[in-house]
Structures are given as structure tokens and as C-alpha cells.
Amino acid sequence: MSVDITHDFYNGWYLERSRGWALGLALENKLFEKQSAYQKITVYQTQTFGKLLLLDDIIMVTERDEFIYHEMMAHVPLNVHPNPERVLVIGGGDGGTIREIVKHPTVKEAVLVEIDIDVINTAREYFPTIGSEFDNPRVKVLAEDGVAYIRNNQNYFDVIMIDSSDPIGFAEGLFQADFYRDVYNALKPDGIMTNQTDSPLLSxxxxxxxxxxxxxxxxxxxxxxxxxxxxxGGYWTFGFASKRYHPLNDFDPKHAQAKGLKTKHYNTKLHNGAFYLPNFALATLPAGCEQKNWSE
Known part of the structure; x- marks a missing residue:
């Protein structure tokens, strides 16, 4: 399982090509570049999308649209679980998912495990509105291998979020059953996992x-x-994997609204609608998934 992504820089533009599709962003100047122990990290100032973070020249985040991804990753599971106190993020070194997690008053401990400390340091310096909660007293930041960390912390977390890049290189192991089994064991008996699951249209x-x-x-x-x-492609999906809770039947909009979360994208009506999928997305789900029957 892999993704073929190529890139180019041409006449002031960054171009990413993947799966017969291309995206271009007009650049102003390069702000930072470093080869870490794991990948090349680059930050550009763009003309219309704010600062852009590239890892091995692949888009990870822009200041203009990052909130959509991070809010959907975090608030969906945290508003389904009735009392999330301990939350783990694997990956997510830009800090955006952690920023959203600590908006929830029940969260007592939010652990970020990012294998590349240089990604965290880059976010601190160049993306302060995204990596704004690294120093929150409820947050613990660890520069470690997430796979190993999961194996050593069983039956501990209420919610685990896999905020990873695409299944390329060292991130490929985060998309395999052995890793999901370790995540399952690290969750409490009513725990929830969310993860980014790519584009059902292009992949x-x-x-x-x-x-x-x-x-x-x-x-x-x-x-x-x-x-x-x-x-x-612009259209993205997330996985909701749970030991107990149903993302709609166990979701209480009034309870979620009472938290007073300040969001730019997520709301309780969107929460419900996000689980009603187009047919091409439903077609990618394996047999036995409850959602495959919802459109009937």
C-alpha cells in the first residue's frame, strides 16, 4: 500500500502531482529548510494560503485551511465519548490536533507522540497559531516512535488519534492491522480511535x-x-473505530454545544452529516460495515 506523489517548483509555483491530479500554490519565498533525521522539512510563504509546511516536498499543512482537518479529527470523537480525560495523538507534529483537543474541558492529559522533533520545533517557530498549545500544562510532548509508545501503554487512553501522513516510508506501519491491534489494547474498554484515511475518490x-x-x-x-x-482532490475521509460507542446514536448535540467550543468549521449538525457518505465512498468500505446500509 503506497501513494505515488511527485512535485515540482516552477516559475514561483509549487506543484504537487498525485494519482492523475495536480495542485499548485503560488509562492512568495522560502522561510526555512532542514534535513532532519527522517525527512526534509521546508516552510514557504505563499501568496494566498499563508505559510506552507512541506515534508519531503509533500504538503502537510497550510495556515489557510488547516482548521478543517484538525477540527474534524479531534471534535468528532471527543464529542461522542461522554468523558474523555486521556487523549493520545500519534504524529501531528504541527500541533493543530492538540490545539483542538485542549478546548475540551474534560481532557486532563493530552499526549503528543511525534517521531521527528524537528517537525515540532518548526511548528513552534513558523506556525504559532497551529502549534499554540505545546506548552499547555495538560499537554505532554514526546519525540518518540508512536508504534513503540502504543505498545508500552495499554488500557490507558479514552481517545487515540492517528494524525499521520500518507502510507509512505516510516508512516506505512500506521495503516496495518498489527498497529491497530496495539491501538485497541492502549484504549480503555470504551475507547475510540480516529485516523485520516485518504481520498476514496482518488485512492x-x-x-x-x-x-x-x-x-x-x-x-x-x-x-x-x-x-x-x-x-x-480536496475531499478527505477519517476513520472512526470504537470499542463501544456509535458516532451518531451516542452523540448528544446538547452536551457538545454546552462545552462552548470555538470552532471555524465543526458544528453539531455537521457532525451528523459527516457520516452520511456518497456512494463512491460507501463502495470502499468492507462488507459488514453498518454504514453500507444507511443509504437504502
């Missing part, structure tokens, strides 16, 4: 494989959708 085989691997481990498996303009 249906990758999405099918990801959900088939999750289904080997989790009893309750759902897909929900979001829109990330600077990710391939």
Missing part, C-alpha cells in the same frame, strides 16, 4: 485496504468525511 484501493485492516480489530467501524482543499 479507493488505499482506502479499502485501510478499512479492511481496521475491521480486523475493531467491532464498530465508520467513515466520516471532510474537505481539505490542499490535500489530493
Amino acid at each position: 479507493p484501493m488505499i482506502v479499502e485496504k485501510t478499512y479492511s485492516e481496521m475491521q480486523k480489530v475493531f467491532q464498530h467501524l465508520f467513515m466520516y468525511q471532510g474537505y481539505c482543499l490542499t490535500y489530493p
Whole structure:
């Protein structure tokens, strides 16, 4: 399972090509570049999308649209679980998912495990509105291998979020059943996992494989959708894998609204709608998934 992504810099533009699709961003200047122990990290100032973070020349985040991804990753599971106190993020070194997690008053401990300390340091310096909560007293930041960390912390977390890049290189292990089994064991008996699961429009085989691997481990498996303009195709999906809770039947909009969360994208009506999928997305879910029957 892999993704073929190429890139180019031409006449002041960054171009990313993937799966027969291309995205271009007009650049103003390069702000930072470093080869870390794991990848090349680059920051550009763009003309219309604020600062742009590239890892190995692949888009990770822009200041203009990052909130959509991070809000959907975080608020969906945290508003389904009735009392999330301990939350883990694997990856997510830009800090955006952590920023959203600590908006929830029940969260007592939010652990970020990012393998590349240089990504965290880059976010601190160049993306202060995204990596704004690294020093929150409820947040613990660890520069470690997330796979190893999961194995050593069983039955501890209420919610685990896999905020990873695409299944390329060292991130490929985060999309396999063995890893999901470790996540399952690290969750409490009513725990929830969310993860980014790519584009069912441009990468249906990758999405099918990801959900088939999750289904080997989790009893309750759902897909929900979001829109990330600077990710391939703009249409993106997330996995909701749970030991107990249903993302709609166990979701209380009034309870969520009472938290007074300040969001730019997520709201309780959008929460419900995000789980009602177009047919091409439903087609990528494995047999036995409850959602495949919702459109009937």
C-alpha cells in the first residue's frame, strides 16, 4: 500500500502531482529548510494560503485551511465519548490536533507522540497559531516512535488519534492491522480511535485496504468525511473505530454545544452529516460495515 506523489517548483509555483491530479500554490519565498533525521522539512510563504509546511516536498499543512482537518479529527470523537480525560495523538507534529483537543474541558492529559522533533520545533517557530498549545500544562510532548509508545501503554487512553501522513516510508506501519491491534489494547474498554484515511475518490484501493485492516480489530467501524482543499482532490475521509460507542446514536448535540467550543468549521449538525457518505465512498468500505446500509 503506497501513494505515488511527485512535485515540482516552477516559475514561483509549487506543484504537487498525485494519482492523475495536480495542485499548485503560488509562492512568495522560502522561510526555512532542514534535513532532519527522517525527512526534509521546508516552510514557504505563499501568496494566498499563508505559510506552507512541506515534508519531503509533500504538503502537510497550510495556515489557510488547516482548521478543517484538525477540527474534524479531534471534535468528532471527543464529542461522542461522554468523558474523555486521556487523549493520545500519534504524529501531528504541527500541533493543530492538540490545539483542538485542549478546548475540551474534560481532557486532563493530552499526549503528543511525534517521531521527528524537528517537525515540532518548526511548528513552534513558523506556525504559532497551529502549534499554540505545546506548552499547555495538560499537554505532554514526546519525540518518540508512536508504534513503540502504543505498545508500552495499554488500557490507558479514552481517545487515540492517528494524525499521520500518507502510507509512505516510516508512516506505512500506521495503516496495518498489527498497529491497530496495539491501538485497541492502549484504549480503555470504551475507547475510540480516529485516523485520516485518504481520498476514496482518488485512492479507493488505499482506502479499502485501510478499512479492511481496521475491521480486523475493531467491532464498530465508520467513515466520516471532510474537505481539505490542499490535500489530493480536496475531499478527505477519517476513520472512526470504537470499542463501544456509535458516532451518531451516542452523540448528544446538547452536551457538545454546552462545552462552548470555538470552532471555524465543526458544528453539531455537521457532525451528523459527516457520516452520511456518497456512494463512491460507501463502495470502499468492507462488507459488514453498518454504514453500507444507511443509504437504502
